[in-house]
Amino acid sequence: MLPYYYSVSEYLKDTYGKKLYKLSLSGNMTCPNRDGKLGTTGCIFCSGHGSGDFAVKDIDKAKTLISNKYSGSEYIAYFQSFTNTYADAGYLRELFMPVILRDDIRILSIATRPDCLGDDVLKLLDELNRIKPVWIELGLQTINNSTADYIRRGYPLSVYDEAVSNLLSIGIAPVVHMIIGLPHETISDYIATARYISDSGASGIKISLLHILKDTDLYNDYCKGLFKALTMDEYLAAIGAILPVLPKSMVIHRLTGDGPKNILAAPLWTADKKRVLNTLSHYLKENMIYQGNDL
Numbered sequence: 001m002l003p004y005y006y007s008v009s010e011y012l013k014d015t016y017g018k019k020l021y022k023l024s025l026s027g028n029m030t031c032p033n034r035d036g037k038l039g040t041t042g043c044i045f046c047s048g049h050g051s052g053d054f055a056v057k058d059i060d061k062a063k064t065l066i067s068n069k070y071s072g073s074e075y076i077a078y079f080q081s082f083t084n085t086y087a088d089a090g091y092l093r094e095l096f097m098p099v100i101l102r103d104d105i106r107i108l109s110i111a112t113r114p115d116c117l118g119d120d121v122l123k124l125l126d127e128l129n130r131i132k133p134v135w136i137e138l139g140l141q142t143i144n145n146s147t148a149d150y151i152r153r154g155y156p157l158s159v160y161d162e163a164v165s166n167l168l169s170i171g172i173a174p175v176v177h178m179i180i181g182l183p184h185e186t187i188s189d190y191i192a193t194a195r196y197i198s199d200s201g202a203s204g205i206k207i208s209l210l211h212i213l214k215d216t217d218l219y220n221d222y223c224k225g226l227f228k229a230l231t232m233d234e235y236l237a238a239i240g241a242i243l244p245v246l247p248k249s250m251v252i253h254r255l256t257g258d259g260p261k262n263i264l265a266a267p268l269w270t271a272d273k274k275r276v277l278n279t280l281s282h283y284l285k286e287n288m289i290y291q292g293n294d295l
Contacts, residue, residue, distance in 0.1 A: 026055040028057060042152070085121045147184070151182065178197060190241060219265055236283045
C-alpha cells in the first residue's frame with residue numbers, strides 16, 4: 001500500500017478494520033443528458049453503458065463476479081451506471097432501502113449528477129444515511145467552463161456548489177470525480193479543479209484518466225486528430241502535481257480508472273493497471289511526492 005496518499009483501502013481499514021469490496025450495480029436509470037431533458041447523446045466521453053460497463057442489476061450476481069478477487073462477506077453496494085438519483089423518490093426508496101438493510105452491505109454508494117438531487121431525493125438520502133453510511137459520488141470532471149461545454153456536462157459550476165452545500169447539510173460529504181487528460185487542459189487546470197473540489201467540502205476524490213472509448217463522440221474527435229491522449233509520463237506528472245494540493249485527510253478513491261479493453265482506443269498503456277500503479281508508486285517515491293505537501 002502506498003504511503004504517499006490516503007487511499008480508500010486505508011480509509012476502510014481505519015474505519016471498518018477490513019477491506020470492503022465494491023459491488024458494481026445498475027439501478028436501471030438513464031441520464032438527463034440522454035433522455036432528451038438536456039440532450040440525447042450523453043457526455044462526450046461516455047459509453048453506451050453510462051460509465052457502468054461492469055455494472056449488473058442483481059447483488060448476488062455481482063458477488064459471484066468478484067468472488068475470485070474477494071473472499072470477505074461484507075461489501076459496498078455501488079450504484080454506478082448512469083445517474084442513480086434520476087428517478088422519483090418512490091422508485092429510489094424501493095431500490096435503495098432493501099439494499100442498505102442487507103446484513104452484508106456496510107456502505108451504500110450512489111453515483112449521480114449535481115443537477116439530480118431534488119428536495120425529495122435529499123430527504124430520502126438523509127433517511128438512508130441514518131441507517132448506514134451513504135456515499136454520494138458527483139461527476140464534476142473540471143471547473144474549466146469551456147471544457148465543461150465541450151464535454152457536454154450540462155450544468156454550470158453553481159449547480160455543483162448548491163448540490164454539495166445541500167449534501168453537507170444532511171451530513172453527507174460527497175466523493176467528487178475529476179478527469180485528467182481532457183482535451184486542451186493543462187496541469188494548471190488539473191490543480192485548479194482539485195483545489196476547488198477540496199475547498200468545496202468533499203470528503204473524497206476520484207481522479208480518472210481520460211479513456212477514449214470507441215463508441216463515443218470523443219473517439220470521433222480523437223480520430224480527427226483534434227487532441228492527443230496523455231502519455232504515461234504526462235499522467236505521472238499530473239498526479240504528482242495534484243496530490244500535494246489535496247488535504248491529507250481527503251480520501252483518494254481512484255488515481256486512474258478502468259476502460260473496457262474491447263472498446264478502449266487510447267491510451268492503451270492504461271490496460272495494464274498493475275504496471276500503471278507500480279510505475280506511479282516508483283514515481284512518487286523517487287520524487288518524494290506526498291498528499292498535502294503543498295498545503
